[in-house]
Amino acid sequence: MASKKPLLTPDVRAAFVKELRKLRVPEGEKADIRKRPTSYRGKLFNKDTARDLLEVGVSRMAEMQDKLYAHNEHGLLIVLQAMDAAGKDGAIKHIMSGLNPQGVKVTSFKGPSSEELDHDFLWRHYKALPPRGEIGIFNRSHYENVLVSRVHPEIVLRENLPNVSSVKDVTKKFWKERLHTIRQFEQITAANGTSVVKFFLHVSQDEQRKRLLSRIDDPTKNWKFSTADLKERAHWDSYMDAYEAAITATSTEHAPWYVIPADDKWYARIAMASIIYLHMDKLNLAYPTITDQQRADLQIARRELL
Numbered sequence: 001m002a003s004k005k006p007l008l009t010p011d012v013r014a015a016f017v018k019e020l021r022k023l024r025v026p027e028g029e030k031a032d033i034r035k036r037p038t039s040y041r042g043k044l045f046n047k048d049t050a051r052d053l054l055e056v057g058v059s060r061m062a063e064m065q066d067k068l069y070a071h072n073e074h075g076l077l078i079v080l081q082a083m084d085a086a087g088k089d090g091a092i093k094h095i096m097s098g099l100n101p102q103g104v105k106v107t108s109f110k111g112p113s114s115e116e117l118d119h120d121f122l123w124r125h126y127k128a129l130p131p132r133g134e135i136g137i138f139n140r141s142h143y144e145n146v147l148v149s150r151v152h153p154e155i156v157l158r159e160n161l162p163n164v165s166s167v168k169d170v171t172k173k174f175w176k177e178r179l180h181t182i183r184q185f186e187q188i189t190a191a192n193g194t195s196v197v198k199f200f201l202h203v204s205q206d207e208q209r210k211r212l213l214s215r216i217d218d219p220t221k222n223w224k225f226s227t228a229d230l231k232e233r234a235h236w237d238s239y240m241d242a243y244e245a246a247i248t249a250t251s252t253e254h255a256p257w258y259v260i261p262a263d264d265k266w267y268a269r270i271a272m273a274s275i276i277y278l279h280m281d282k283l284n285l286a287y288p289t290i291t292d293q294q295r296a297d298l299q300i301a302r303r304e305l306l
Contacts, residue, residue: 012044015044016044016274017278019042019044019271020258020271020274020275020278023258023259023260023261023271023275024251024256024257024258025247025248025251025256025257025258025259026251027251027252027253027256029248029251030244030248031243031244031247031248031251031257031259032244033200033202033240033243033244033247033259034240034244036202036259036261037202037261038202038203038204038207038261038262038263039204039207039261039263039264039267040261040263040264040267041261045267045270047264047266050266050267050269050270051266053270054094054095054266054269054270054273057270057273057274057277058094058095058096058097058098058099058273059098060277061095061098061099061273061276061277061280062098062099062100064277064280064281064285065099065100065103065104065135066100067285067286067287068103068133068134068135068280068283068285069100069103069133069134070133070287070288071133071283071285071286071287071288072132072133073132073193074132074133074193074194074195074283074285075129075130075131075132075133075134075135075136075193075194075195076130076134076135076136076194076195076197076276076279076280077129077130077135077136077137077138077189077194077195077196077197078135078136078137078138078197078198078199078276079138079141079143079196079197079198079199080092080137080138080139080140080141080199080201081140081141081143081147081198081199081200081201081243082200082201082202082203082262083201083203083208083232083233083236083239084208084212084226084229084232084233085203085208085211085212085215085229086201086202086203086208086262087201087203087262087265087268088139088140088201089139090265090269091201091265091268091269091272092106092137092139094269095269095272095273095276096135096137099135103133103134103135104134104135104136104137105128105130105134105135105136105137106136106137106139107128107136107137107138107139108139108140109124109125109128109138109139109140109141109142109144112124112158117158117159117160118160121142121145121159121178122142122181122182122185125138125141125142125185126185129189129194130194132193132194136194142182142185143182143246143250145178145182146175146178146179146182146242146245146246147239147242147243147246148232150175150238150242150245151232151235151238151239151242153167153170154167156170156174175245176249179245179246179249179250180249182246182249182250183249183250183252183255186250186252186254186255187252187254187255189255190254190255191254195279195280195282195283196254196255197255197256197258197275197276197279198250198251198255198256198257198258199257199258199260199272199275200243200247200257200258200259200260201260201262201268202259202260202261202262203262203263204263205233205236207262207263208233212225212229212230212233247259258271258272258275260272
């Protein structure tokens with residue numbers, strides 16, 4: 001049986017919710033990525049208390065997942081984006097640890113296949129959306145098409161788009177239209193019952209450097225290191241510009257972006273778990289009610305089982 005104790009005392013909970021609201025990028029406002037913190041500056045928690053809080057939070061999320069499945073009107077899509085070594089995989093592991101794996105699907109989008117390139121850039125993402133009653137996690141997502149492709153516009157040429165025959169054709173107008181298409185995709189997704197919540201795990205360059213060095217120095221982490229990480233790190237400023245543009249253009253009421261301070265993994269995890277819980281709570285999920293006849297049938301069945 002899941003714990004029923006509150007996640008936080010009322011006063012601390014109110015202060016925490018206020019903190020979480022500040023992580024959200026309001027629709028129509030500039031994301032200001034570089035001005036947002038990469039580490040936790042509050043005083044509500046420390047690493048030890050956060051561990052206990054996350055445990056209770058995961059238990060509450062499991063209850064919500066059960067209702068989500070039984071209610072069967074909504075799905076939940078969680079989008080994770082970040083620079084390398086920001087902690088996406090660890091966040092998925094810790095936050096989703098207590099959930100029923102049958103109702104959670106993680107999709108990690110790599111470079112598109114030849115079949116996928118023969119369709120529009122959102123085709124493979126539509127196919128991966130969670131069905132009603134389930135949770136889908138995009139570990140990297142449709143936003144790669146306005147992030148890595150924007151930093152390396154030559155990638156767009158592989159899509160064989162009409163009127164795009166060279167990098168010179170990949171203009172500001174092109175990116176504006178692509179971001180508008182993403183907004184429409186998410187609006188349609190939300191309108192059909194799938195709640196969308198998006199996280200940018202905001203890690204500092206210095207913290208990323210430490211984590212990449214750890215992957216080199218720790219034999220158990222060597223497999224995580226890729227020289228491609230260093231190549232992309234060299235484009236840090238270009239990536240921050242791309243994230244700035246994407247988050248500013250696509251953070252909406254129905255599909256909000258949260259910029260999560262990710263230098264402190266423990267805080268990133270409780271912040272994300274709490275935000276997910278609050279979004280699920282807003283869905284007003286409930287177990288289906290039964291008719292009087294069904295209730296009577298249950299009593300008959302009960303008597304037969306005694």
